[in-house]
Amino acid sequence: MAMIGQTNRLKISRLSEHGVYLDGGSLGDILLPKNGVPAGAAIGQSIEAFIYPDSSGRPIATTEKPYAEVGECAFLEVVEVNDIGAFLEWGLDKNLFVPFSEQQREMRPGKRYVVYVYVDNTGRIAASTKIKKFMGKVSKDAKIGDEVTLYVLRQTDLGWECAVNDEFLGMVFNNDSLGQLEPGIEIDGFIKEIREGGLVDLCLQPPNMTSSDLGDQILAELRRGGGSSTLTDKSSPDEIFEAYGVSKRAYKEALGGLYRKKLVDLSPGHVKLVHYVQTDT
Secondary structure (H helix, E strand, O other): OOOOOOEEEEEEEEEEOOEEEEEOHHHOEEEEEHHHOOOOOOOOOEEEEEEEEOOOOOEEEEOOOOOOOOOOEEEEEEEEEOOOEEEEEOOOOOOEEEEHHHOOOOOOOOOEEEEEEEEOOOOOEEEEOOHHHHOEOOOOOOOOOOEEEEEEEEEOOOEEEEEEOOOEEEEEEHHHOOOOOOOOOEEEEEEEEEOOOOOEEEEOOOOOOOHHHHHHHHHHHHHHOOOEEOOOOOOOHHHHHHHHOOOHHHHHHHHHHHHHOOOEEEOOOOEEEOOOOOOOO
């Protein structure tokens, strides 16, 4: 069955001068207008299409991809505000509606906001900045160390509040943020701790990663790089995070451990393996 607000893979049930109709199951046949119909389309062929209500509330299909689907968070720009609410650019011709009742604070044209996309009680696709009310509790199957997708919502005094897999809320505390976060970005992370009451602490690197594990990674990268690297303890946090997904402090600790074991030499511009033998490949 076709799902409103989702990309569906549906079969062409009939052809029309207006386009093709897709078999939407209990939603009936859904029109895909001819400007979105691929060349050579035939009855029985499957097409991926996003389904949404048109202005009269009937389901209609498009092969365009919205920036977010129902059940997802997105960082979208307000293109219009009128007497019923705000409208967001979300990649489709029909803008995404945010009622005033779903605005945490008054939305302004030209500004971007993190929103959650949902279907309201009339069947219309809408968005809300009141994201917390759409989030559930952490799953009983979740455990420390699980890799998750984080959507950064806002900064607080303690850290960064995130939607985890678009399902529940968690917090990346300031000392775990690595300077990488800002509202509206999506990033991979890990469950660091599940507290009593279901509160979830998050981090951006595996919580069980040790300095020794990171040291092994650094040694492997040095061997792949010919025994030398320009990524030193003086490099920027962004460069270090891009290479290893860890904080600058963690990288410096791992380098220090390798230096004390006499496995690497450190200089202002280079890290070098102490014993490196070039092999023919």
